[in-house]
Amino acid sequence: MKFENCRDCREEVVWWAFTADICMTLFKGVLGLMSGSVALVADSLHSGADVVASGVTQLSLKISNKPADERYPFGYGNIQYISSSIVGSLLLIGASFLMYGSVMKLISGTYEAPSIFAAVGASVTVIVNELMYRYQICVGNENNSPAIIANAWDNRSDAISSAAVMVGVIASVIGFPIADTIAAIGVSALVGRIGLELIGTSIHGLMDSSVDTELLQTAWQVAMDTPMVHSIYFLRGRHVGEDVQFDIRLRVDPNLRIKDSSMVAEAVRWRIQEEIPHARDIRLFVSPAPAAAARA
Numbered sequence: 184m185k186f187e188n189c190r191d192c193r194e195e196v197v198w199w200a201f202t203a204d205i206c207m208t209l210f211k212g213v214l215g216l217m218s219g220s221v222a223l224v225a226d227s228l229h230s231g232a233d234v235v236a237s238g239v240t241q242l243s244l245k246i247s248n249k250p251a252d253e254r255y256p257f258g259y260g261n262i263q264y265i266s267s268s269i270v271g272s273l274l275l276i277g278a279s280f281l282m283y284g285s286v287m288k289l290i291s292g293t294y295e296a297p298s299i300f301a302a303v304g305a306s307v308t309v310i311v312n313e314l315m316y317r318y319q320i321c322v323g324n325e326n327n328s329p330a331i332i333a334n335a336w337d338n339r340s341d342a343i344s345s346a347a348v349m350v351g352v353i354a355s356v357i358g359f360p361i362a363d364t365i366a367a368i369g370v371s372a373l374v375g376r377i378g379l380e381l382i383g384t385s386i387h388g389l390m391d392s393s394v395d396t397e398l399l400q401t402a403w404q405v406a407m408d409t410p411m412v413h414s415i416y417f418l419r420g421r422h423v424g425e426d427v428q429f430d431i432r433l434r435v436d437p438n439l440r441i442k443d444s445s446m447v448a449e450a451v452r453w454r455i456q457e458e459i460p461h462a463r464d465i466r467l468f469v470s471p472a473p474a475a476a477a478r479a
Contacts, residue, residue: 264384
């Protein structure tokens, strides 16, 4: 991790996001009603969904901290993928309703130019949500947390939608009242796309998709650089929430005693965990290398 307090940030970040989302929901909702901006009111509903998403994320982080037990011997880490899929589903559902309402308003021709104050409110929310995105994406990446990363992208989608609202409001004020409604349609399309991406990522995680090739190469190189390791004949890895699990099968010097072979395996495990901080579960199988291969 980059900083010593990254684990502390993991416990605090969702509460900050939760507080910011509540404030943004109320701020945009009240200002949107006062200024007459349909897009800003719709954007406040998006922030309302963020409040629910932050609550789901906080719950998933608490559950994922539970130690493995008889019912879930591999731990509770995958709950974070479920949380990420819930966040994505909320975004997709919200975007669908927003798209429908905006298109119907466009068809009916019932749109009016809002007050310029709506643009001021949108600009404030762009700044706040972009800052929250940068904070959460840093914490999520450093802790390898799919739930926090999903919540970060939720804030980024809110920043993008608020930027679209700001452009739409400004265009409406200067003589194009239809722009506010068009902005709402654009917002819904962007939010829906992010929701689909989060759902797709969650499905890959729940299906035990392989870790990146770079991580496998790192684990392979670290193991091969360990003294007495002759070769590796099987290596795979998967994500389980924030953790990375590896299955590694090693061949060691055939002259080693069983006790010494176990020590080599422990050295490999320790070195991989040093090199890959999120490698929590490393299952190692050790067998002696063929005598002829060892002499070669």
